[in-house]
Amino acid sequence: MAKRIDIKDVNIYYGKFHAVDSVTLSVPPRSVTAFIGPSGCGKSTVLRSLNRMHEVTPGARVEGQVLLDGEDIYAANVDPVEVRRTIGMVFQRPNPFPTMSIRDNVVAGLRLAGVKNRKRLDEVCERSLRGANLWEEVKDRLDKPGGGLSGGQQQRLCIARAIAVQPDVLLMDEPCSALDPISTLAIEDLITELKQDYTIVIVTHNMQQAARVSDQTAFFNLAGVGQPGRLVEVDDTEKIFSNPSQKATEDYISGRFG
Amino acid sequence: MSDSTLADRSASAQETPRRARVSHGTLEPSRGGAASSPDTPEGPISTANTAQGEPASTPVRRPGDRVFRGAAVGSGAFIVVLIAAIGLFLLLQAVPALRANQVGFLTSGVWNTTDPNGLQFGILYLLWVTVATSVLALALAMPVSLGIALFLTHYAPRRLARPFAYVVDLLAAVPSIIFGLWGIKVLGPTLVPVAEWLSRNLGFVPLFAPGNVSIGGAGNVFTAGVVLAVMILPVITAVSREVFERTPKEHIEGALALGATKWEMVRTTVIPFGKAGYVSASMLGLGRALGETVALYLILSGTNAAPKLSFFDGGATIASKIALGSGEFNNELTAGAYIAAGLVLFALTFAVNALARTIVAGRKGSA
Known part of the structure; x- marks a missing residue:
């Protein structure tokens, strides 16, 4: 079920503002790709274009192709709702639905897809929570609201919610930036486990995190304020962090700017 | 780094x-380092300070603080005193009339105050018309307001949403007397065929059976309820819209990222988030409907006959009855009869507000 993503010459606009200039890169299945770069360089924007969440923002549009196993998710006959059902997303701030119990949060995606069988929902709930390393902590309080969990637990709940629908790809937009180091560690361990089954793309401001969890790293930058962000280089994580081919990448990861 | x-x-x-x-x-x-900080001397000292050092922990009082505090406490106390004073005024004025009343105030519907020495006044019929018009108005306005508020916040194109919201707000600025005139001259006659149809086809339901005034006159609870619905619509819409607008973006995006359609997103995030606000908005509208006077004064056909618990009853609400009786206020006892009715209205709106608060608090507790 893990699929590969090919981003081909993608340009992203907010109204008249050209936010991201011509990005081309490939994400192999069952791997973790990290997007790094300074704020405003368009890495989150590119990530959000991968499941068409980008177009939720009024005036936003994407030009170019995003191929999921060869099929363009921006083709005219593709329903963005279907795209989002096959490409899951985890956000910067944990966002469990506050009025729903832990169980209902996990199976929310399945419910939307029309699954009603109680037994099936319970199975998926347990499997997803186990998959997100949260089962042992919450199994006795599945009917309690998700908002009562700690930040790290909430984020793992959101990951459980995302994987419950068994997506082809999992997108993570700075999933640990609102978490303490212990919770961050738990999420990073989880990412390493999840890549056995999913194609993962993660945006992070934390370069150590990129170095720890990813197989491939893409560095984004922007020439200046008001200029579009662009992809500087993408390569194996080890190479990016030891011997990047672009000077800008080396400057960034060694802390000379950004 | x-x-x-x-x-x-x-x-x-x-x-x-x-x-x-x-x-x-x-x-x-x-x-x-951060985790071990509670063990450092800093922690114990600060707790000891607040626990025992009464004089040390008393903050310096600055004149600005004192003045502001005084003003804030004064304003808070003023509103409580004001409400208590209104309640007390109503009560004191009502008691002599209630003593002189020759029928049960809460159990009778007769209203005969022409002879101050033989006062007969009961609230029952007025209460029915008041509650029936308001509840009908609420039942009509609530779903429409919900639709408008959701349309304005999540469906309307941006360019349209703002002017449209202004138009809805403008509706709230139309004086009640205009609504009354429009209700009895335009809307009422238009609604007559609808009322006749309802009465003909649903007459077996008591609410739609013929009432104590003729349907053709249009001066009934049905017309009044529809006009009131239009009047409270902007209030409910405006408050709900503001609540729905404040749905956290994270929740909306969370739902969309799971593959929710727009309606599913609204159902799983916007409505649960705004439910409490929507309920209180509706109660606000109900409060306005209960107290509405002039429009109903113009619309409702007066009658002394007992209501048949139908939407096609005429009569008066508590508020419009008081307005109708304004000519009799020169006699203390007679005025007291109307004031007693006002007291009931006062208590009713109070109860509605309290109910709304309980509902909202309960919702929040369970969420």
Whole structure:
């Protein structure tokens, strides 16, 4: 079920503002790709274009192709709702639905897809929570609201919610930036486990995190304020962090700017 | 930063377990420091200070603080005193009339105050018309307001949403007397065929059976309820719209990212988030409907006949009855009869507000 993503010459606009200039890169299945770069360089924007969440923002549009196993998710006959059902997303701030119990949060995606069988929902709930390393902590309080969990637990709940629908790809937009180091560690361990089954793309401001969890790293930058962000280089994580081919990448990861 | 990346470069080359790797990171020591801070002398001292040192912990009182505090407390106390004073006024004025009343105030519907020495006044019929018009108005306005508020916040194109919201708000600025005139001259006659149809086809339901005034006159609870619905619509819409607008973006995006359609997103995030606000908005509208006077004064056909608990009853609401009786206020006892009715209205709106608050608090508790 893990699929590969090919981003081909993608340009992203907010109204008249050209936010991201011509990005081309490939994400192999069952791997973790990290997007790094300074704020405003368009890495989150590119990530959000991968499941068409980008177009939720009024005036936003994407030009170019995003191929999921060869099929363009921006083709005219593709329903963005279907795209989002096959490409899951985890956000910067944990966002469990506050009025729903832990169980209902996990199976929310399945419910939307029309699954009603109680037994099936319970199975998926347990499997997803186990998959997100949260089962042992919450199994006795599945009917309690998700908002009562700690930040790290909430984020793992959101990951459980995302994987419950068994997506082809999992997108993570700075999933640990609102978490303490212990919770961050738990999420990073989880990412390493999840890549056995999913194609993962993660945006992070934390370069150590990129170095720890990813197989491939893409560095984004922007020439200046008001200029579009662009992809500087993408390569194996080890190479990016030891011997990047672009000077800008080396400057960034060694802390000379950004 | 450069140290950490260097450390990380060497670390990422090794295959050490992750836990070990992280402990080399720069974050770990500082975290350890923060975690141990409760044990440092700083903690105990600060708690001891607040516990025993009464004089030391008393903050310096600055004149600005004192003035502002005085003003705030004064304003708060003023509103409580004002409400209590209104209640007390109503009560004191009502008691002599209630004493002189020759029928049960709460159990009778007769209203005959022409002879101050033989006062007969009961609230029952008025109460029915008041509650029936308001509840009908609420039942009509609530779903429409919900639709308008959701349309304005999540469906309307931006360029349209703002002017449309202004138009809805404008509806609230139309004086009640205009609504009354429109109700009895335009809407009422238009509604007559509808009322006749309802009465003909649903007449077996008591609410739609013929009432105590003729349907053709249009001066009934049905017309009044529809006009009131239009009047409270902007209030409910405006408040609900503001609540729905404040749905956190994270929740909306969370639902959309799971593959929710727009309606599913609204159902799973916007409505649960705004439910309490919507209920209180509706109660606000109900409060306005209960107290509405002039429009109903114009619309409702007066009658002394007992209501048949039908939407096609005429009569008066408590408020419009008081307006109708304004000519009799020169006699203390007679005025007292109307004031007693006002007291009931006062208590009713109070009860509605209290109910709304309980509902909202209950919702929040369960959420």
